[in-house]
Amino acid sequence: MEEKVVKAIQDDYPEDFAWCYGCGRLNEAGHHFRTGIKGDETITVYQPEPEHTAIPGFVYGGVIASLIDCHGTGSAAITLHQKNGGEVGDGKDVPRFVTASLHVDYLMPTPQDVPLKAIGKVEEIHPKKFKVATEVYAGEKLCAKGEVVAVVMPQSFVTQASE
Amino acid sequence: MEEKVVKAIQDDYPEDFAWCYGCGRLNEAGHHFRTGIKGDETITVYQPEPEHTAIPGFVYGGVIASLIDCHGTGSAAITLHQKNGGEVGDGKDVPRFVTASLHVDYLMPTPQDVPLKAIGKVEEIHPKKFKVATEVYAGEKLCAKGEVVAVVMPQSFVTQASE
Numbered sequence: 001m002e003e004k005v006v007k008a009i010q011d012d013y014p015e016d017f018a019w020c021y022g023c024g025r026l027n028e029a030g031h032h033f034r035t036g037i038k039g040d041e042t043i044t045v046y047q048p049e050p051e052h053t054a055i056p057g058f059v060y061g062g063v064i065a066s067l068i069d070c071h072g073t074g075s076a077a078i079t080l081h082q083k084n085g086g087e088v089g090d091g092k093d094v095p096r097f098v099t100a101s102l103h104v105d106y107l108m109p110t111p112q113d114v115p116l117k118a119i120g121k122v123e124e125i126h127p128k129k130f131k132v133a134t135e136v137y138a139g140e141k142l143c144a145k146g147e148v149v150a151v152v153m154p155q156s157f158v159t160q161a162s163e
Numbered sequence: 164m165e166e167k168v169v170k171a172i173q174d175d176y177p178e179d180f181a182w183c184y185g186c187g188r189l190n191e192a193g194h195h196f197r198t199g200i201k202g203d204e205t206i207t208v209y210q211p212e213p214e215h216t217a218i219p220g221f222v223y224g225g226v227i228a229s230l231i232d233c234h235g236t237g238s239a240a241i242t243l244h245q246k247n248g249g250e251v252g253d254g255k256d257v258p259r260f261v262t263a264s265l266h267v268d269y270l271m272p273t274p275q276d277v278p279l280k281a282i283g284k285v286e287e288i289h290p291k292k293f294k295v296a297t298e299v300y301a302g303e304k305l306c307a308k309g310e311v312v313a314v315v316m317p318q319s320f321v322t323q324a325s326e
Contacts, residue, residue: 016218016219017218019218020217020223021214021215021216021223021226022225028214029212049192051192051193053190054183054184055179056179058320060185060229061232061261061265062225062229062233063184063225065225065229065267066229069225098224098272100268100269101266101269102266102269103266103267104264104266105263106262106263157218157221157272
């Protein structure tokens, strides 16, 4: 049975942070990645669209990279929110993260006919900096591994954006 | 004046390899990244669409990763094609590459109102494996650095795809 993320951290991102092409709930054209908790790991489930091909039948690597990217910032946001006493879905303001670096190892061609599942483990490397190790599965097949270093969004970024 | 890639390696990809969401000329919904030669470097120019936002005014990191990805495989294809005696735009069959790994360092928020320019340097690390170091500029601003390891597409990949 397909897994589903019921409570996602992106549902509680502030409105001005909800336009991300990857995970913004207000960006109609975007992927709408949604990241939640599963045990002590984080999870994002995504069914690629028919146009997201590398070659016919296989998923485009850029979409896998995008999934790992937003899954990474979402996982970091969940972790810091919990550290601050919050819970996913509590409706409180959640921390915003940006990606400092993204790494993806493509292990095998990723079939396009099943939902992708990104599973993450988060490590704090600084109070404002988290490393998220992610495995991407298509069904039971481990197709890619990723690592994101996510940092709390600098105030300068927010200021630039609202100018 | 905006630079333009006149002759692109992707224009000569075989038809069954031209459906990539990033750089396939036959994928109507895709980005249509096009990679050419500029001196001893490779170049891809791309204007992100309005929906490709991280936060309003800035480009989504997943699109930058996608640009670096296809620029990497395209740059590797150019390099091997030249090594085999070909030229970009000569209409001959060009080698196909897939991405083994992708790394992106995001250096600053990437403004969305100017075309992005990916500039690549290619290094052969094995006759079938190339490393492409890429810098992504928005106007004059260096916004991201990337590295792709691209390998000649294994026959098994092609066979799987045509099954």
